[in-house]
Amino acid sequence: MDLQKRYNFIETKLESTTAKSSSSFAEENLKNCRQLIDSALSFVIISMPGVGVSYFLKYLAMQDFAYFIHVDIYSLPTLSQHEFYKLLLSELGGKPKSKTNEQLLKETKENLKNLSKKWEKIVIIFSRFDQLKSQFDWNFLSNIQSLTSVSPNKNTLIFTSIKPLYEIAPNALTGGNLNFYSENLYFQPYSKEDLKKLLKIEPSKPIPKETLEQLLSLSGGHNQLLHILLSSQKKQLLLDRFVKMQMKELVDYLNYQQRKQIQKLTLGKKIEEVDEYLLGVGMIKKVGSNYQLFTPLLVEYIKTNLPVKLPVKESRLFKLLRANMNRTVTKDEIFSEVWSDHSEGATDWALDALIYRLRKHPFIKAHGYIIESQKKVGYTLIQT
Numbered sequence: 001m002d003l004q005k006r007y008n009f010i011e012t013k014l015e016s017t018t019a020k021s022s023s024s025f026a027e028e029n030l031k032n033c034r035q036l037i038d039s040a041l042s043f044v045i046i047s048m049p050g051v052g053v054s055y056f057l058k059y060l061a062m063q064d065f066a067y068f069i070h071v072d073i074y075s076l077p078t079l080s081q082h083e084f085y086k087l088l089l090s091e092l093g094g095k096p097k098s099k100t101n102e103q104l105l106k107e108t109k110e111n112l113k114n115l116s117k118k119w120e121k122i123v124i125i126f127s128r129f130d131q132l133k134s135q136f137d138w139n140f141l142s143n144i145q146s147l148t149s150v151s152p153n154k155n156t157l158i159f160t161s162i163k164p165l166y167e168i169a170p171n172a173l174t175g176g177n178l179n180f181y182s183e184n185l186y187f188q189p190y191s192k193e194d195l196k197k198l199l200k201i202e203p204s205k206p207i208p209k210e211t212l213e214q215l216l217s218l219s220g221g222h223n224q225l226l227h228i229l230l231s232s233q234k235k236q237l238l239l240d241r242f243v244k245m246q247m248k249e250l251v252d253y254l255n256y257q258q259r260k261q262i263q264k265l266t267l268g269k270k271i272e273e274v275d276e277y278l279l280g281v282g283m284i285k286k287v288g289s290n291y292q293l294f295t296p297l298l299v300e301y302i303k304t305n306l307p308v309k310l311p312v313k314e315s316r317l318f319k320l321l322r323a324n325m326n327r328t329v330t331k332d333e334i335f336s337e338v339w340s341d342h343s344e345g346a347t348d349w350a351l352d353a354l355i356y357r358l359r360k361h362p363f364i365k366a367h368g369y370i371i372e373s374q375k376k377v378g379y380t381l382i383q384t
Helices: 010-014 027-038 053-061 081-091 101-116 129-135 138-149 176-180 192-201 209-219 223-231 241-252 256-266 276-280 296-305 312-323 331-338 348-360 362-366
Strands: 043-046 067-072 122-127 155-161 184-186 284-287 290-293 328-330 369-374 378-383
Touching (some): 010 053, 010 192, 027 155, 027 184, 067 081, 081 101, 101 138, 129 155, 138 155, 138 176, 223 241, 241 296, 256 276, 256 284, 256 290, 290 296, 296 362, 312 331, 312 378, 331 348, 348 362
Parallel strands (some): 043 155
Antiparallel strands (some): 284 290, 328 378
């Protein structure tokens, strides 16, 4: 059975066929992968969550410089070792029904051995491998590693993860396991041209060319973020809950030190040494002699979610208005709350000046707050 022809992914359209553009899709990432494959080195592709590695892996699986076997963990009915072994054997043309894990692994190795008689390079891609992290133990990872010894220097395994495997499964990685699963290849975000190619194979609403270029720049090469931006109806993109959720995910999955570093960068503070992971996955990029986050949206998100210290009176007023969101708070209520300890300063002039300062505060603007004046009555806080 010619397994190579089984893969007819839509990603085959990503290869440029025009005379104007002869470059490959994700050319740099492809080159880096091929170097390791040619050296028969198994490795872990590490990327930001949602950047779109799965598209690249399907594209890679249709290249002709090796014999590729594509195993997508998302296609498992349940996340278990048994289902993993069954899927792997199925992708190798075997029949996994009613077999034990030991039998499945044995037959997988036999099929690999037969393939090695026909092919110089065999590559097994485990897409979204880190989704199986709850199943990781020393024996399971050792069994997977043993696939490379069936035909030494012929079989290469590729895994994907959003973190180094020794970070997400330290107890399962010891001895030879640790060395084998520590060869990491960082996946850089896509270029604008690559994202445009991806848009051609994914449905999206038509938008003006100028708007598309702006959103491509804002996405920073992150495919999932681009699609969220394309779907947004908000002029202030960070007021879109899905944009916020994406930014939150990108911050929350980092460890404490990494979060502190991107916070420092956001505030314009000097960083002595950039975290290898942040630089590797492209969350931080070098521009000239400076470093910056991959999208200004992340900068804005971090700034607006830093603990905000408003001056005393502004803080009292904001808390009062927010507690009564969309309701008019009377001047008397404001005077009573804000000037409770200095009632002699509670004048219309002082209140007007306070409202002006609060309206101009970056925190208020960034969160889409608007303070509406209800003539001679009071003020209402709304959020767009």
